Amino acid sequence: MIFIQNQIIVKNQMNQLCFDIQIVMKQNRKTCQDIDLNNCKILNEVLWKDDRLWVFQSMIILLIKEAYDLSISDHSDMNWTLNLLRWSYCWSKMRMMIKRYIQNCYVYCRSKASRDWINELLKSLFILKQRWQNISLDFIIDLSESDESNAILTVIDRLSKKQHYILCWSDDEEIFEE
Numbered sequence: 001m002i003f004i005q006n007q008i009i010v011k012n013q014m015n016q017l018c019f020d021i022q023i024v025m026k027q028n029r030k031t032c033q034d035i036d037l038n039n040c041k042i043l044n045e046v047l048w049k050d051d052r053l054w055v056f057q058s059m060i061i062l063l064i065k066e067a068y069d070l071s072i073s074d075h076s077d078m079n080w081t082l083n084l085l086r087w088s089y090c091w092s093k094m095r096m097m098i099k100r101y102i103q104n105c106y107v108y109c110r111s112k113a114s115r116d117w118i119n120e121l122l123k124s125l126f127i128l129k130q131r132w133q134n135i136s137l138d139f140i141i142d143l144s145e146s147d148e149s150n151a152i153l154t155v156i157d158r159l160s161k162k163q164h165y166i167l168c169w170s171d172d173e174e175i176f177e178e
Contacts (some may be wrong), residue, residue: 053088
């Protein structure tokens with residue numbers, strides 16, 4: 001994080017908006033481009049607000065990524081990341097940007113339970129009471145010819161799992177039982 005903080009300070013010193021804010025502060029105005037200048041100060045051409053380093057747009061995503069992807073964070077919730085960053089940094093719409101970054105994190109989205117209305121409670125399967133009441137049919141076709149058949153009809157009872165195989169003949173359009 002120290003390396004990123006040094007990068008932010010360098011970018012902050014070179015940023016045109018920081019120079020504009022210096023001019024606006026000298027004019028005793030309270031805002032500049034949606035930045036509330038109350039409790040702001042400029043030290044060594046670097047903008048600070050409430051003793052926290054101001055981060056300009058070009059470094060925000062890099063900073064959030066660094067804080068959120070720490071091994072100790074374990075892709076935790078937004079408040080943990082927000083509090084970690086608020087300790088030393090600030091920028092406009094900080095909460096919204098961190099929330100958007102975390103909502104787009106694949107690991108975070110996969111670890112959270114779905115709250116959609118689409119997902120309902122599981123429904124139990126219908127319990128059968130009599131054999132051969134519910135069956136499954138399937139054709140096995142394009143077999144090599146043997147005993148004047150080249151297809152098999154499988155009939156399976158879903159309750160007992162017993163099966164019957166019926167030899168059939170198939171051409172390109174129809175299947176015939178022998």
